[in-house]
Amino acid sequence: MQRFLLFPLLFCFYCVQAQYGSIQPPDRLYGALLTDVQMSKVFKDGKTFVDCVPKKDPKAIASGYKSLRNNPLVRYSLKGFVDDNFSEPANPASGYVSDKSEPVTNHINKLWSVLSHAPDVAVNGSSLLPLPNPYIMPGGRFREIYYWDSYFTMLGLQESGMYAMIENMINNFAFMVQQYGHIPNGNRSYFLSRSQPPFFSMMLDLLAAQYGNRVYAQYQMTLQREYNYWMDKTDARGHTVTMPDGSVLNRYYDQDNVPRQESFFEDSTLALSSKSKNIRQLYRDLRSGAESGWDFSSRWLADGQHLSTIQTTRLVPVDLNCLIYHMELTLSKAYKETGDLVQSAYYSKLAGKRKKAIMKYCWSSAQGWYVDYHIGRKRQSAEMTLAGVVPFFVKLAPEEHINRVAATLEKSFLKAGGLMTTLKNTGEQWDAPNGWAPLQWMAIEGLNNYNKKELARTVATRWAELNIKVYKSTGKLMEKYNVVDTNLEAGGGEYEAQDGFGWTNGVLLKLLKMYNLQ
Incomplete structure (x- = not known):
């Protein structure tokens, strides 16, 4: 049986976040088992194993595997061990067959029920973070709720008149803010170290369009905690950047610096082939690229071509800062709804400062385009991407x-x-x-x-x-x-x-x- 002794050493860099309590992602639960399964490519897609549901106590599984692995007299099948101890996750749409002859609108409206997930039931050792309300999954390998995906899904739910589902999903995000201090990438333990593009304030706009501005008051505290996370006012750190003129903008910054558990093979292999002298930084930049939702793109690459040159944390993204600008305006609106005009004015002023900084650092008059800003080089990125349209989306330009x-x-x-x-x-x-x-x-x-x-x-x-x-x-x-x-x-x-x-x-x-x- 082939073993991968190098990779468990990487976990000495891993620091479990105190605010997540007893929740541990699959690498911490299973150690060498996860390393061997992922590096042996037991499953074609690395996300499959970390989404598997254990059939018994994870500690017993890890202990049993350790005994097998350390006994040179015992021959065993790694795939067989996994099959004996885990249940594979199902595809959300497995068994569903569409009718290509019907209008696509009918297809979409039927799919809402196919992609619907009931409130979760906690399972010991599962990576799924239980949510109290129903939600829509993206589909395929994505069998959980995702943060920024959900806003765009809600646009269709709005057209279908499914406001109850929109509200359920928003309440799930509010629940996660309460439980974990932020909205993770998705409701998986291995996503807790990062978020995704912050669209929560945009989601509130959709709900307010139906129920009125009381929505902003209702979710004010949740939105405030979301903002505090991005502004480094919680245990999480690294999302804020002080610009050369003293203004503050934001970047993507995953809290961990190990291989992504769901892409363990890809990240570990890239690290082995990379010429980078700082492998932990490489992992953090890969993870931060995942936090951006743009995983991956030339916009994050130092040479514009090769993933090994990824430098996500060195860039101030124009789209992220536009979304936080919208968050600040929404906080101003929320405080106004609750009668706190001082706080309302405060967040309106912060939004104005951010707008000024975005214009200064992200508008390229030479290119006629909004671009990211490189922190280390103190100059604008040369990469032109569709992120450059987001200032118009939030009406900032x-x-x-x-x-x-x-x-x-x-x-x-x-x-x-x-x-x-x-x-x-x-x-x-x-x-x-x-x-x-x-x-x-x-x-x-x-x-x-x-x-x-x-x-x-x-x-x-x-x-x-x-x-x-x-x-x-x-x-x-x-x-x-x-x-x-x-x-x-x-x-x-x-x-x-x-x-x-x-x-x-x-x-x-x-x-x-x-x-x-x-």
């Missing part, structure tokens, strides 16, 4: 910037199937030729906010037509699409193309209704 940005969108990013994510094809999934539903939506909304309605319609139409074309061919809506050659599937990433798919369903349904498409 001045009117005079829209013409240059719209011209670049149309000339460089717009393709037959919608907008490319970046202008580089590196093989990473958040690069050309791929397009993603959340970025299409933010671009379309940003263009509409600044009266570029014709271009917005063009983007929406091309994206919707590509989605529908693939649906009519396969009966599925996908996680991402190749927008350059609409006859090819999207590629890149650490796993196979996923179908389902939460945010694609949500954005497509919203666009179909908005533009009367079918």
Whole structure:
């Protein structure tokens, strides 16, 4: 039996977060077993093992494996040991067969129930963090709730009139803030060290559209704790950056510096082949790239090409700071609703300061585009990505910037199937030729906010037509699409193309209704 003795040594760097109490991710529970399973590629997808449900006490499983592993006289099957001690997770849509002949809107409305997850039941040793309310999963390998995915899924739930589900999901996020001090990447123990793009305040806007501004008062304390997490006012540290002029902006910063448990093989293999002298920093940057949701993209790479040069924590992302700007404005609104005008004015002022800093550090007059800012080099990134449209999505950009940005969108990013994510094809999934539903939506909304309605319609139409074309061919809506050659599937990433798919369903349904498409 092949063993991987090198990798358990990496865990000496791991520090369990005190605020998570007794919750331990799979690497801490199973030690050498996780290392051997992941490095032996027992499962094609590394996420499978960390989502497995133990059939008995995890300590007994780990102890039993240790005895087998350390006995040279015993021959054993690693896959057999896993099968004996764990139950494999199911695909959310397994057994579901779509009818390609029916309209895509019918398909999406049927999928809501397929992708629905009942309130969780706690299982000792499972990585799933139990949630008290129902929720929508993205689909495929993603069999839990995800933070930023959920906002775009909610756009479709809104069109379907499923406000109870929207409220349930928001309450689940509020529950996680209460339990863990922040909204994790998803409700898995191995996601607790990071969050994702903070869309909670945007979710409140959706709920307030139905129930009125009392929503902001109702979730004020939750939103405040979410803000405190991002502003380093909790046990978590590293998300804030003091800029050269003393202003404060934010970055992505995972709290851990070990291989991602769900991508253990990929991260460990990259570390072995990397020339980096600081492997722990490499792991943190990979994890922080996952916190960004853009895992992975040329925007995070020092040389713009190779994942081994990832430098996520060295960059101040324009889109993250726009979302926190919206969070500050929403906090101002929430405090106004509760009658605290002093705090309301305070957060309005903070939002104004952030807006000024974003304009100073992220607007590139040379490129006519909003870009990330490199902390160490004290200059703007040269990478142009669709993150540059987010200032228009949150209505932060001045009117005079829209013409240059719209011209670049149309000339460089717009393709037959919608907008490319970046202008580089590196093989990473958040690069050309791929397009993603959340970025299409933010671009379309940003263009509409600044009266570029014709271009917005063009983007929406091309994206919707590509989605529908693939649906009519396969009966599925996908996680991402190749927008350059609409006859090819999207590629890149650490796993196979996923179908389902939460945010694609949500954005497509919203666009179909908005533009009367079918």
